[in-house]
Amino acid sequence: MSGHQPVMMQEVLDALSPRAGQVIVDGTFGGGGYTHAILAAAPCQVIGLDRDKDAVARGMALAAQMPDRFTMVETKFSQLAALGRPFDAVVLDIGVSSFQIDQAERGFSFMQDGPLDMRMGTDGPSAADVIAQLSEAELSRLFHFYGEEREARRIARAIATDRLITPYLRTSELAGVVSRVIGHKHKDHIHPATRVFQALRIYVNDEIGELEMALTAAEEKLPEGGRLVVVTFHSLEDRVVKIFFNERSKEVTGSRHTPRKNGPAPSFSLIHKKVVRASDREIAQNPRSRSAKLRAAIRTSAPALPSHVTGLSGVPPLTQIKRVA
Structure with missing residues (x-):
């Protein structure tokens, strides 16, 4: 263990x-x-x-x-x-x-360089796919709702601009642009890339x-x-x-x-x-x-139950942000 x-x-x-x-x-x-x-x-x-x-x-x-x-x-x-x-x-x-965090090759951490992956399993899009395919507005919503990042719009704008020249494929590249946009000290005294990485991980793994x-x-x-x-x-x-x-x-x-x-x-x-x-x-x-x-x-004793429960978090479901294929 x-x-x-x-x-x-x-x-x-x-x-x-x-x-x-x-x-x-x-x-x-x-x-x-x-x-x-x-x-x-x-x-x-x-x-x-x-x-x-x-x-x-x-x-x-x-x-x-x-x-x-x-x-x-x-x-x-x-x-x-x-x-x-x-x-x-x-x-x-x-x-x-x-x-998962300690393995650089999994791409979960901004503290060490590795491929921008973040998948807990082996299927579905990676974080690099998400960064490449979502629009600026969709990235902004993603960082805002799933990362509760106050600077979501500015970060999304910088990513959308920079990726036209060079794709984001490494964790260090993404952490670098976030640090550049909001500075090296986050208002909440955490690493500036914390909330962006958190949002991507939540999205990638639903x-x-x-x-x-x-x-x-x-x-x-x-x-x-x-x-x-x-x-x-x-x-x-x-x-x-x-x-x-x-x-x-x-x-x-x-x-x-x-x-x-x-x-x-x-x-x-x-x-x-x-x-x-x-x-x-x-x-x-x-x-x-x-x-x-x-x-x-x-x-307790079993009552009649609804077939499924969604929307408990109060944030838009992934389908409203757009799901990357």
Whole structure:
């Protein structure tokens, strides 16, 4: 597990509360940190999911060591409903892993030069494709909505102008133009390219759409008493989870002036009324945990459910920005 330190490990275990005989899905296997902790906490089984080839290889190695307790599946976590076997709990750690960031050839980091890729899997357009094909206006919207970048228009304009002469193929090239446009010091005291790289990664991997589908799939497949635990690192992702849990846990009631409204019973009961954050001690030991937020809920009796949920983040879906082929 070297190279990646999972955040809020004890808080995740407390929320999952693994028990003997249960089947728990680690929907974002990565380095296997949560999986190892779950297997050590109770005599249960874990199914690991990941679309990253390197993560799958790590999972297959663990499956060879523990064939009766661990199974690795190469798939997106949005495909929970297609697993073909029942499970009792799901944990999702949303975001890029340290393994991916540390590999320059994956193109996730602006801190080291590498090909402008950012794909968590092997299919679909790379970040270089996105930069080359989206219009200036579309790039501006992408950086604004998915990166919450205040200088989105200026950055998009500079990219659209410069790419007429030289295509953006390297992470250092993209980081360089962003730094040139907004200066070396960002207003939020982060690297100037942070939000642009974040936006591209979210877009390339359809991370908001994947999360929305995963939440819906978990709701569909979890039994009564099943647990769903989600750790996010970005405000858009946390907004999706917060709205989903809030909507699915509230009673449909009337007021003293109107009769009780008819509607489905809550499908989840919140484990925590408020978001859970990493302790000061953990943040000091693992700075990555500073932005982490944990939300968790327990599946209640099954009501009638909508077939799918979209738009929870409040930002335009990728289809409105344009999807690069």
